[in-house]
Amino acid sequence: MRITRRGVLAASAATLAAPALVRAQGTQPIRIGEINSYTTLPAFTVPYRNGWQLRVEQINAAGGVLGRPLEVVWRDDAGRPQDAVRLAGELLDNERVDLLAGSFFSHIGLAVADFALQRKRLFVASEPLTDALVWEKGNRYTFRLRPSTYMQAAMLVEEAAKLPAKRWVTVSPNYEYGQSAVKWFKQLLSAKRPDVEFVAEQWPALGRIDAGATVQALAQARPEAIYNVTFGPDLTNFVRQGNTRGLFERRSVVSLLTGEPEYLDPLADETPEGWIVTGYPWDQINTPEHTAFRDAYRARFNDYPRLGTVVGYDTISAIAEGIRKAGTVDNEKVIDAMKGIPFTSPFGAVTFRALDHQATLGAYVGKTALKNNKGTMVDWRYADGANYLPPDDEVRRMRPQGA
């Protein structure tokens, strides 16, 4: 058989045109289209997927929403915004999903948010941290769950301002997340403590940190305190070199996200003690909401929850609550219902702010410690996201008109 353009085209056209299944109205599930970087960042996204799966199963076991079960149609975006946008179209046009959710990387979140605006469809961004998502590039159709870069930086600044340290250095991955994390930290800390100065900065490429040289360059600046934004493999590498070379001794370290089990666990017995971090001490939170969540997750997956798990779980909770309040899956009505809607997270009560569609989900701020040769958090407290946002007027100024 000869393979011609015609043959290939006809075959692909036939595949593409296959009609979507038609289901009976009324009992058909409410379909959520979920896109995330499952293969690019499995360490975060696999526990995340388990989290939303658990919540969907719980809700459906309790009779669903508006008497209809929830169904999640999920896709892997391969870590590329252009594919995420195409898949968003596929989910809307072929799978006939009622709304979109997901995404981890900021640029992918922004791409899908812009697509949601174009198609006028609700998008609940679960993971991306970029501030632009709800501020400069905010739109009517996009809601974001996780505390943003600004919020997490603000939580750490509160603690950093109490330190005696005046000479600071920063180390941060060289992309938008790292850049904003450093920008906000500098700006907010300088406002609270006019006497601090930032004497050096390092910008390793994401995933390719040259840890020895970076540690040495930071030490050369003779800082009193270090602000770290690296995470994942870069963090492990940085911590190991820093431990051996003594970078962290007699210095305060303030570190973004490091208390999240995704990033803390790989540090294992080399977890530096006394770092001020944002994170999630999953084993010590014993509120009724969290205990129930942790037990349910253990029973279902025989594993402990990560932060991603909570994010996945809450994404579905928030969506279900929005639809329940709207009493319909009609897109515009659900969006109106989502503005200012309260829902319950394993972390406690959370609201989607009507002002900028940012959830008030917080994070735990505490110190790292070693227990049984494993990293953990001590002296932690829950920092409610609502307390770490700029004044409303400022938010209104940043957000586009009519969004």
Next chain:
Amino acid sequence: MDFVLIQFLTGLSNASALFLIASGLTVIFGVTRIVNFAHGSFYMLGAYLAWTIVRAFWDWGGREPYLFVLGVLAAAVVVGLIGVAMEMTLLRRIYRAPELFQLLATFGVVLMIQDATLAIWGPEDLPLPRPPWLRAFIDIAGSRFPRYDLILAIIGPVVLALLWLLFHRTRFGILVRAATQDREMVAALGVDQKKLFSGVFFLGSALAGLGGALVLPSQSANLQMDLSIIAEAFVVVVVGGMGSVTGAFLASLLIAEVQAFGIVLLPKITLVLVFLVMAAVLMVRPYGLLGKPQAHARAASGAVEPTLRPAPNILGLAGLAALLIAASAPFWAGAYAITVLIELAVFVLFAASLHLMMGPGGVVSFGHAAYFGLGAYGAALGLRYLALPMEAGLVAAPLFAGFFGVVFGVFVVRLSGVYLAMLTLAFAQIVWAATFQWVDVTGGDNGILGVWPSAWAADKSVYLWLALALCIGGTLLLRRFVFSPFGYGLRAARDSELRAEAIGLDTARLRLAAFAIAAAAAGLAGGVYAYAKGSVFPTYISIPKSVDALLMVLLGGVQTVTGPIVGAIAYHGLFVGILQATAYWRAALGLAIVVLVLAFPQGIAGFARDRWERARGLEAA
């Protein structure tokens, strides 16, 4: 001064790790001429296997240093065997395929290893617990320097010395050096190439595995290791001069030291530093530090490029029919199918533009996405700063990309072969870093949003017709070029530069023209893509995008004019279909590529043409 010493030593230890990986790659490339993408995967496997084996040894005999050494060596040997397995089962079958075709096969292996590693070791980063002797440090000039880093710094030169002995004192080594210089001659003298190649693959892969195993104590085994190292490893190989182990050593030293001191002076330079070094070296020394020009300009497979003939009528009719089917899609297919058709049209032009350089031009580009991305950014920046409407943006896109094509092309066409390809990659990475880091102008990695079409083309069907008109029209125009006097001149320059110049062709200018035309066409594709997606990101310029274009051309068949069209449709169709069908899309796509590679070693269209010509008794040149 103390700081300089410490930083220099840190650079040395990084250089060693880099050298281990690059030396394996350069040995493999020198002998087999295979651009082995899977080398980074072998490095990753080395780390994962060392994690498993060393921990098993430690559980059994305590955390002794000698058990660590044994575990590392065992991991290297296992990775070497995996390399041999890849050579024997896969690459051996396609040595006679057109140049670079094996790259496609190794890319399939990369994808499969990624999913296999995830399935075996799970998603989390795996650090090797460090016993006290791995955490020890030495006091040098008042600073603490890790003892393990010092050992690493010594391992590099030791491995270099061992390799030198191997290559100069053993029969295998002498054959490897001979094959690096002239592989046909070695074969003609009766050396069993199969054994030689397998041996080289064992050595090269084991070195990669050793590199991965040795960096494990300072980081963790993780799933991003493969892709994060492979580009840098190629840079080292090229800077050193391909096939030269000593060159690779010097290059790793140069790059690691420039990196160690560069980040102190310019902390934000991390994204492009290595590529800047490579561009600078290649401009001064076109064959790398210690590389030599190929003594003979024989094609690697020994076969002559087949003659390009105008398409038979039936192929034209088939194409027309396909075009009509695509254009009529709005009447019978859903909105998503139209989105995919638009993408296919864009990639057909993208692949065809690369093919103009690779096929008739004989100029391989590893950085063709630069021009695709520049076109997209040309349109998006025009919108952002000049409020250009879509119509003007689609004119600006090819002009913007073509302009940079000329600028970069001036430097690029002076080189040849893989050196040229790597210089295009360096330029692409520089463009990528500029879009990534110049946040005020380009929006950084968050890109530029809201690049939507004008009102009259906002409807998906209208945009499909526009995309088909521009992209298929552009592709046909490129095809026209191939069969024009310009195209004949280009092919003459490729097949025999000396003779072409003797009859008065300015080969450098021909290549430059081809480079600029290809860049402009890719830019047009990028512009159409930008308006189809509504946003522009640095990922459009990233290495994977350039690799996509290469895969499309190779899969379709580089020696045919229809190849890139078939390849673009087949590859993107496969990718789209598999990505939405399964979470294990990497394994599935990798397997599909490997199967296609084995089934059609001339590419899909090349295979079809062979059959067609054989059936009609046409001599396959």
